[in-house]
Amino acid sequence: MQTIFSLYEHQTLRLGNEVNGVKFTQHHLEALENYYGNGTPYFALVNKGIKATEYVGVINVDDIVIEVLPKADKDNNFDRWRKVLIGMLKTVGAFRVSSPSSADLSIKRNYLLDLYFEMYIKEINYLVRTGLVKKYRTSENNQKALKGKLMMSKHLQKNIIHKERFYVSHTVYDQQHEVHQILYKALQLVYQLNNNPALNVRATLFSFPEMKDLKVSHDTFDKIALNRKLKPYEKALDIARLLLLNYHPDLTKGGNDVLALMFDMNALWERFVLISLQRKLTDYKIKGQTSKLFWVGKDRGRSYMRPDILMEHKENNQKIVLDTKWKHIQSNTPNPSDLRQMFAYSQFFDAEKVALIYPGLLGVNKGHYKWENDVECGVLQIGVDEDLGKFVGGVVERVREFCLS
Template identity: 30%
Template sequence: MPDFTVREYAFISVAYKDCPDSSLEHAYIPEKAFEHLCEIAASFSKHGAKVFELAGRRKLKLDQYVGVIETPCGTRIEILPKHLDLNGTSGQEIILAERKLLQKMLSVSLHLPYREAGSANLNRFKQPLHEWIITQFLASFEHLVQCGLRFDYNRVQEEQKFLRGQLQHIKYMRQPPAKKHVFPIEHDVYEVNRPENRLIRTALEVVCKKTKDANNWKLAQELRLMTIEIPRSQNIRQDLRQWQSGRLLALYEEIKPWTELILGEYMPVSTQGEWRGMSLLFPMEKLFEYYVAYHLRRGLPEYNIKTQHATEHICEHRQSKIFKLKPDIFIERPNAKPIVMDTKWKLINQSDRYGRYGLKDSDIQQMFAYSHFYLKHESEVMLVYPYRADKFDYPLEDFLFRNTTEARLRVVPFNLDEPHKFHAQCYCDVS
């Protein structure tokens, strides 16, 4: 089955005879794959996760989730962020740029041990997201095997004709006379069978089945032969809870997040017991929030920057506080008023004055509540949107809240290609 690459808010339809070629904005997939997407759309909707929206009997519209979806028939759909305009740019350039962006944002948001090493790694942007994850996992696993896997003592109970370890006296005394020459014993075996290795081995089996990249497949088969003595995990969740950390397992820290990605199969809601394939979906709103907060912490180390800070409530009900106010980013500054910031993954237009630049009433009302309850209208609140060349490349003129003297709302762009400059653009001066 062919793979499809689309962007946020793209349409997905059933392929029919003489249908147009699939593009970044509209993919035409097999009917079985479309039916499966409809089923999971209904399942997600029950849990409040809006991944697809019906746009007709044979058409779906994607929402703000990015990643990969695999269907039982083998169809794989890669969903990329919608950040760049198609005008004057080829589809392949858009795909490479947005894959690069998504990989950087995932690395920051999920704390993935991923490094750029110059032009030698530029080819990875040509890989779909799932192949990039597989590549990183295999590289970490290969390094781990070269450095040496960790062994552990496991308690074994067995019957032998010789004594080893500890004899189970009660069990031995209850044996019939005909079995007196057989000793029920209990002893420890020093072996590679431990939770971390079982999980990695299980992830490797998934990789061997799912990868379509020749280099990944070759390396996966080599590692499979080298670690054939490691059993697969029989209870993934339990083994994940038993994954240990410490000085002796420092080498395992690098591969752990990649293993969790492959085995955890990030989805908006649990679909345990149903087909999931290698499906990984992430909300762009959250990825953008974590990405902005990460670079703020790097650019403003002397500030205390918190995410999802929730200390205030709008109402009191029956002598208890209710309806939390939870700004995305809360910046505490020494000898200065704090700043409240919300990130919005939405493309706005600085020249659309009569359309209010694309700002939503609910967002402005939310920022007013933050200003009132967190800042007493004595400092500024900020809305952060993605930077767009010639569309939103400088902060909008400040919005002043009525009946206040110092409270203002600032709407600022965040340049995803130059995130280190953001703290200067939003006037969070460290001086």
């Protein structure tokens, strides 16, 4: 089992830090320094260590996993915050647990990396069980019978001695195609990195036909067209993309490979609030990141207003703007720049009410404020709960109360 180094946002992990007798060593740090060179913003380099930023998730480095968890109050219970993170990711669709192949995740440890690995294995098993799609492809090779098109130049080059052979180009209908090559490559990666004995990756790897190696990039995935036959592959390809494009093997020394599955906590909080409201507040039209042109330069340049969430009542057309902030508000007064931003939103979107939404303690309300034009600005603190249903319910209840106040 890999050793888990758990820390919160903006905390530091330094050389010599130890968990269960395993230390964070120089070769771990060097691997992360090399990974940092790829332009990743997931952490900052500090003296003899790394410092977590606003990104949360997991970083797999050789024989250890660095787990970065969100934190919005004084509770230091790692299990609680791990459940909060996974619940939020499920809500925004990072875990597609509604699919028939991954409806019942059985891994009990609930570590993020384990959950993604298990989801992927379940998706692959589902595809194998229902039958892998075959596609036509062109193949060039030596055959003992003449079929297809004879490639004369290569035939003369390769078969001067073996007169009984024909070098031909012909059409083959089989499972050896790019989509399966991607899935196989990701399956091999999971087999390489998995350290959870509860997940039988070996059996899945043996059940999947061996594929040619394929070099993958963003373009590889972007070019895939999911037709009707390939539609069941969508979830497996999503996870394969996440794993393969975030994996950086150490080609110089070996053994210091890095896989990072990290999420911007500010964006995750915004999306979590938006989806929670869209599912429950059906009497409002609710949109995220609505852009409206704010300023046009004389010669060039444009500026837009883009609030996190714009709500409009379906009957009385009441407009409400919400802006989410994943941070612990220290006093009853928000940051002045945040208040100025909300005032601008109220004017530009003709909103009757605006509100800043923070995570925090259950049942805490930071108050309401009014500007001279009688536009109300709420400061809403949503209780963070490891129970996903209560967490979502808390978001909806607090916003509904504000809308009706």
